[in-house]
Amino acid sequence: xxxxxxxxxxxxxxxxxxxxxxxxxxxxxxxxxxxxxxxxxxxxxxxxxxxxxxxxxxxxxxxxxxxxxxxxxxxxxxxxxxxxxxxxxxxxxxxxxxxxxxxxxxxxxxxxxxxxxxxxxxxxxxxxxxxxxxxxxxxxxxxxxxxxxxxxxxxxxxxxxxxxxx
Numbered sequence: 001x002x003x004x005x006x007x008x009x010x011x012x013x014x015x016x017x018x019x020x021x022x023x024x025x026x027x028x029x030x031x032x033x034x035x036x037x038x039x040x041x042x043x044x045x046x047x048x049x050x051x052x053x054x055x056x057x058x059x060x061x062x063x064x065x066x067x068x069x070x071x072x073x074x075x076x077x078x079x080x081x082x083x084x085x086x087x088x089x090x091x092x093x094x095x096x097x098x099x100x101x102x103x104x105x106x107x108x109x110x111x112x113x114x115x116x117x118x119x120x121x122x123x124x125x126x127x128x129x130x131x132x133x134x135x136x137x138x139x140x141x142x143x144x145x146x147x148x149x150x151x152x153x154x155x156x157x158x159x160x161x162x163x164x165x166x
Contacts, residue, residue, distance in 0.1 A: 055071050055072075055097070058071070059071035059072070059098065059099050060098065060133060060140065061099065064099075064108065064136070071097065071099055072099060072131065073095060073096075073097065074096050074097065074131075075094070076096070077091055078091045097133070099132055100129060100130075102129065103124075106129075109142060112136055114136070114140065115130070115142065119142075119144065126144070126146065127146070128145060128146040129145060130143065130145070131143055
């Protein structure tokens with residue numbers, strides 16, 4: 001005769017319920033699908049600049065910019081200062097892609113007659129470099145710019161500094 005009572009030494013074996021397994025699997029797959037979808041949507045929207053790859057591809061003459069310098073986000077803002085009364089007025093910033101060239105690669109701009117010898121001399125004497133917005137073949141706006149490392153890179157982990165751009 002068989003005893004139907006459970007003993008503490010022989011617990012009832014655990015049985016998988018196929019419905020519970022199906023629900024958990026579906027929830028896991030849905031979560032992975034939504035996560036991948038949201039991540040790829042966030043990086044593909046031009047209003048959401050989330051990666052340096054997007055900035056590199058949007059730079060004017062992207063292949064030249066990446067090879068001879070670095071792509072950049074250029075912010076044009078004008079500041080008006082009145083003295084009587086003392087007030088500061090700032091225009092809305094205009095964001096556009098740009099390129100900062102290494103000092104050793106100015107020849108690209110000189111070969112296209114985009115710089116005068118006076119501009120090169122002035123910029124070189126101040127240990128600056130050139131940057132531009134717009135395509136090289138369409139009269140870009142070229143500026144002598146200087147690196148300002150005073151504030152540091154607050155996006156980099158503490159203790160790490162970026163290599164100098166020369």
